[in-house]
Amino acid sequence: MRPERYNFREAEPKWQQVWRARHTFKTQESDARQKYYVLEMFPYPSGRIHMGHVRNYAMGDVVARYKRARGFNVLHPMGWDAFGMPAENAAMQSKTHPAKWTYANIDTMRAQLKSMGLSLDWSREFATCDPSYYKHQQALFLDFLGRGLVARKQSRVNWDPVDQTVLANEQVIDGRGWRSGAPVEQRELTQWFFTITKYADDLLAALDTLERWPEKVRLMQANWIGRSEGLLVRFALAEQSKRTDARELDVYTTRPDTLFGAKFMAISPEHPLARELAQHDGALAEFIADCERRGTSEAAIEMGEKRGYDTGLHAVHPFDANWTLPVYVANFVLMEYGTGAIFGCPAHDQRDLDFANKYGLGNIPVVCPPGADPEKFVITDTAYDGPGRMINSRFLDGMTIDEAKQEVARRLEAQTLGNAPQAERKINYRLRDWGISRQRYWGCPIPIVHCDKCGAVPVPKDQLPVRLPDDVSFDRPGNPLDHHATWKHVACPACGGPATRETDTMDTFVDSSWYFARFTDPWNAEAPITKPVANRWLPVDQYIGGIEHAILHLLYSRFFTRGLRDTGYLDLAEPFAGLFTQGMVVHETYRGASGAWLSPAEVDVEADAGGRRAFAKADGSAVEIGAIEKMSKSRRNTVDPDDIIQSFGADTARWFMLSDSPPERDVIWTEEGVQGAARMVQRLWRVVGELKNAASASGGNGADGETGGAARAVRKAAHSALIKVGEDIERLRFNRCVAHIYELTNSLTEALDEIDSAAIPAELRAAFREAADILVQLFAPMMPHLAEECWADLGHGSPVAEAAWPAADRSLVIEDMLSLPVQVNGKKRADLVIERNADQAAIEAATLALDSVQRALAGKAPKKIIVVPQRIVNVVA
RNA sequence: GCGGACGUGGCGGAACAGGUAGACGCAAGGGACUUAAAAUCCCUCGACCUUCAAGUCGUGCGGGUUCGAUUCCCGCCGUCCGCACCA
Numbered sequence: 001m002r003p004e005r006y007n008f009r010e011a012e013p014k015w016q017q018v019w020r021a022r023h024t025f026k027t028q029e030s031d032a033r034q035k036y037y038v039l040e041m042f043p044y045p046s047g048r049i050h051m052g053h054v055r056n057y058a059m060g061d062v063v064a065r066y067k068r069a070r071g072f073n074v075l076h077p078m079g080w081d082a083f084g085m086p087a088e089n090a091a092m093q094s095k096t097h098p099a100k101w102t103y104a105n106i107d108t109m110r111a112q113l114k115s116m117g118l119s120l121d122w123s124r125e126f127a128t129c130d131p132s133y134y135k136h137q138q139a140l141f142l143d144f145l146g147r148g149l150v151a152r153k154q155s156r157v158n159w160d161p162v163d164q165t166v167l168a169n170e171q172v173i174d175g176r177g178w179r180s181g182a183p184v185e186q187r188e189l190t191q192w193f194f195t196i197t198k199y200a201d202d203l204l205a206a207l208d209t210l211e212r213w214p215e216k217v218r219l220m221q222a223n224w225i226g227r228s229e230g231l232l233v234r235f236a237l238a239e240q241s242k243r244t245d246a247r248e249l250d251v252y253t254t255r256p257d258t259l260f261g262a263k264f265m266a267i268s269p270e271h272p273l274a275r276e277l278a279q280h281d282g283a284l285a286e287f288i289a290d291c292e293r294r295g296t297s298e299a300a301i302e303m304g305e306k307r308g309y310d311t312g313l314h315a316v317h318p319f320d321a322n323w324t325l326p327v328y329v330a331n332f333v334l335m336e337y338g339t340g341a342i343f344g345c346p347a348h349d350q351r352d353l354d355f356a357n358k359y360g361l362g363n364i365p366v367v368c369p370p371g372a373d374p375e376k377f378v379i380t381d382t383a384y385d386g387p388g389r390m391i392n393s394r395f396l397d398g399m400t401i402d403e404a405k406q407e408v409a410r411r412l413e414a415q416t417l418g419n420a421p422q423a424e425r426k427i428n429y430r431l432r433d434w435g436i437s438r439q440r441y442w443g444c445p446i447p448i449v450h451c452d453k454c455g456a457v458p459v460p461k462d463q464l465p466v467r468l469p470d471d472v473s474f475d476r477p478g479n480p481l482d483h484h485a486t487w488k489h490v491a492c493p494a495c496g497g498p499a500t501r502e503t504d505t506m507d508t509f510v511d512s513s514w515y516f517a518r519f520t521d522p523w524n525a526e527a528p529i530t531k532p533v534a535n536r537w538l539p540v541d542q543y544i545g546g547i548e549h550a551i552l553h554l555l556y557s558r559f560f561t562r563g564l565r566d567t568g569y570l571d572l573a574e575p576f577a578g579l580f581t582q583g584m585v586v587h588e589t590y591r592g593a594s595g596a597w598l599s600p601a602e603v604d605v606e607a608d609a610g611g612r613r614a615f616a617k618a619d620g621s622a623v624e625i626g627a628i629e630k631m632s633k634s635r636r637n638t639v640d641p642d643d644i645i646q647s648f649g650a651d652t653a654r655w656f657m658l659s660d661s662p663p664e665r666d667v668i669w670t671e672e673g674v675q676g677a678a679r680m681v682q683r684l685w686r687v688v689g690e691l692k693n694a695a696s697a698s699g700g701n702g703a704d705g706e707t708g709g710a711a712r713a714v715r716k717a718a719h720s721a722l723i724k725v726g727e728d729i730e731r732l733r734f735n736r737c738v739a740h741i742y743e744l745t746n747s748l749t750e751a752l753d754e755i756d757s758a759a760i761p762a763e764l765r766a767a768f769r770e771a772a773d774i775l776v777q778l779f780a781p782m783m784p785h786l787a788e789e790c791w792a793d794l795g796h797g798s799p800v801a802e803a804a805w806p807a808a809d810r811s812l813v814i815e816d817m818l819s820l821p822v823q824v825n826g827k828k829r830a831d832l833v834i835e836r837n838a839d840q841a842a843i844e845a846a847t848l849a850l851d852s853v854q855r856a857l858a859g860k861a862p863k864k865i866i867v868v869p870q871r872i873v874n875v876v877a
Numbered sequence: 878g879c880g881g882a883c884g885u886g887g888c889g890g891a892a893c894a895g896g897u898a899g900a901c902g903c904a905a906g907g908g909a910c911u912u913a914a915a916a917u918c919c920c921u922c923g924a925c926c927u928u929c930a931a932g933u934c935g936u937g938c939g940g941g942u943u944c945g946a947u948u949c950c951c952g953c954c955g956u957c958c959g960c961a962c963c964a
Contacts, residue, residue, distance in 0.1 A: 168962040302878040739901035821897035826945040
């Protein structure tokens with residue numbers, strides 16, 4: 001018997017078991033159908049899944065189930081991005097080993113994901129902290145090294161002198177270590193880098209080929225790579241001061257045209273010249289140390305107050321030997337960009353202007369905006385960076401900016417300083433090489449041994465993996481690998497003499513830069529990637545994840561794939577053909593009288609015509625409803641997916657996460673929204689039952705003429721929903737799919753209301769039966785358990801998860817008559833119902849015959865009538 | 878600071894490619910059913926004006942292009958994301 005209410009507690013585990021037993025989602029390598037690889041960014045095993053995961057994986061699952069129904073051989077795997085700092089923090093706080101903590105979290109989260117009913121091929125699961133994964137990553141590192149894609153060089157890190165550890169930028173708060181509170185220092189360390197800059201041009205150019213990526217992500221990456229064409233100019237230093245042997249200062253500029261507007265030179269606090277001068281200048285040393293306390297993040301550097309230190313040195317203007325410019329050390333000049341030195345032109349660069357105004361250096365406008373009077377054009381607080389003609393610039397006067405750039409480049413290339421040209425044209429990138437060394441335990445060990453005699457020696461591949469030691473302690477400050485009693489002491493693989501292991505581990509972004517390739521054959525114990533298999537599955541057809549990864553993870557993966565290609569592992573450059581970045585899950589915040597945050601579970605919310613009010617469940621006291629913010633532990637505005645799945649079922653949670661908000665935007669989690677989704681689950685169960693009953697009712701013999709309209713209307717509603725849902729899944733507009741399903745349900749409910757159940761003609765019965773199947777198949781990708789229960793109830797013998805997507809009959813949705821909106825002077829005045837193929841003259845005549853049009857014209861003669869076929873009529877009076 | 882996005886009823890949002898603004902859902906108000914409640918079903922629901930019919934205004938703000946602008950352009954305001962050792 002068909003129960004009145006759908007029981008998700010029974011149905012969800014039941015159908016999950018059926019799919020498992022039938023291997024419904026296990027991808028068969030031998031399957032010859034066209035492949036489709038859908039992948040969601042794999043989770044960090046932080047402890048429990050959160051609503052963001054539910055949203056992300058619900059979206060991917062809709063695509064996977066839909067594509068499977070469309071006849072593709074779908075690959076939809078899952079794994080764990082399992083190395084990272086939180087495991088070490090947990091180790092310090094709760095004395096749990098990072099591995100134990102991580103694998104326990106994975107067990108919990110795997111069970112949670114399984115309760116969502118995702119159509120994943122779990123047989124491919126791995127964690128990046130498995131030695132069987134990082135072994136291959138170490139091999140890849142060695143291959144990249146052999147191919148010249150790895151470099152070793154100095155770079156600066158945030159150093160916490162108390163905790164004896166390197167700090168991430170997010171761990172530097174107001175210049176102090178987050179745990180110790182000690183002022184942060186900077187240290188120069190020798191570190192390993194992937195030379196991503198070698199691919200800068202290709203990574204930039206190939207962005208144009210990524211047609212199924214969001215435009216904004218491509219733009220962000222292009223700006224991140226930051227290609228610029230400019231000039232490297234060598235300035236002579238004026239005095240032969242005892243303080244330095246340096247004779248010149250090299251700057252990189254994209255605005256050589258403004259050279260006659262120069263007022264000062266500025267070098268980074270990290271510039272070698274600044275370091276040299278500081279050795280004999282205590283005040284400068286203090287200034288530099290002060291700059292360093294802000295940490296290494298670009299945001300901190302650029303947002304701070306612009307400050308400088310006058311070195312007393314002067315640089316000579318390249319076009320005038322008698323013109324010298326003071327040389328400052330300035331905190332806003334980045335060592336990583338260009339040469340770490342600039343010439344300042346205050347009139348045409350806001351940062352330079354702020355600096356010049358602060359130190360009374362003045363400015364000379366050299367670009368006059370179109371229409372401005374060159375005699376009167378002055379700059380005070382706002383720099384001008386727009387187009388114009390050169391002024392106050394001697395031989396450049398009157399030229400455009402581009403002409404002036406060319407002229408300066410030409411002259412300086414021809415001019416010599418010492419024995420070399422004074423300038424050269426240079427293409428510069430903002431992109432820097434990817435530093436992968438981390439002074440931490442819980443990461444993939446870098447397979448290198450340092451030998452006094454042989455230098456940095458690669459660990460031979462047959463000795464991989466270099467395993468992390470298990471017996472480590474987090475009681476002491478510093479890197480556990482470094483102070484482990486025995487781990488790092490090994491024989492040099494080259495000479496056999498005493499040597500030490502590299503104790504740095506890899507950035508966890510390395511782990512996630514090739515996992516998508518490993519998923520194609522995770523069973524290969526010999527090699528990281530099985531080339532023909534990877535070539536067949538890659539690129540990922542649809543990749544889905546958070547916008548916060550728009551730059552780093554995606555750029556690193558693009559680089560890594562090029563590296564894999566150049567080391568012979570696969571034959572493609574771009575790993576992700578389609579990318580979708582989804583928004584966050586946000587929730588209201590609640591604060592009690594004491595100002596303490598309350599969790600949604602601790603609050604009752606009441607609503608009536610007067611608005612919404614909240615009360616504490618504990619004592620009934622008033623609670624302030626605060627801003628809607630990203631779910632976070634600190635605001636206590638989280639909702640646990642487990643609780644939701646327990647109380648409402650996975651289908652309800654999935655449906656709600658896909659409803660309402662466009663997937664790329666944030667979605668607000670509300671109790672009312674979940675309730676609405678839960679109501680829809682029961683409503684669908686009822687409607688499918690009613691459709692089934694109507695379809696199998698004893699027949700009536702109403703004439704075709706009377707019933708044809710009703711049957712056709714039902715079929716039209718079903719097929720037009722079928723077309724629209726298909727199109728919207730293809731474009732990942734799940735919120736619209738949900739709306740279409742509601743619309744179809746509404747029209748089917750109406751049609752069911754109108755029938756005389758004692759006498760339903762055969763044609764209408766068939767239409768109801770067809771509509772029932774279509775409706776179930778439409779929501780099956782989103783609410784798969786409910787769909788299976790309905791599908792079985794409709795008498796199908798095998799799961800809807802294995803059924804083919806129904807074919808749509810487009811002829812049903814074309815109408816003979818259409819309704820055209822009619823405007824007069826752009827304002828809508830009427831609707832015109834007219835035959836679909838009426839010609840222009842007929843439409844014009846019918847339009848002018850309308851009462852409302854005549855009224856709006858008020859006796860005036862129409863000047864023009866615009867008819868946009870199938871769309872609109874506009875009468876211009 | 879730099880880079881990127883977003884802004885539509887009480888709320889989330891829809892509107893194909895410049896062509897009916899508000900689909901669909903939520904909340905709210907009214908009603909039916911019920912001893913009662915839950916569940917379910919029906920009606921109303923941008924603002925103003927109005928007996929009705931109709932009308933006026935309305936997509937963050939100010940301009941512009943167009944027969945017609947939520948959509949395109951310019952300038953503001955506000956919110957969010959990224960900034961290289963969080964993942």
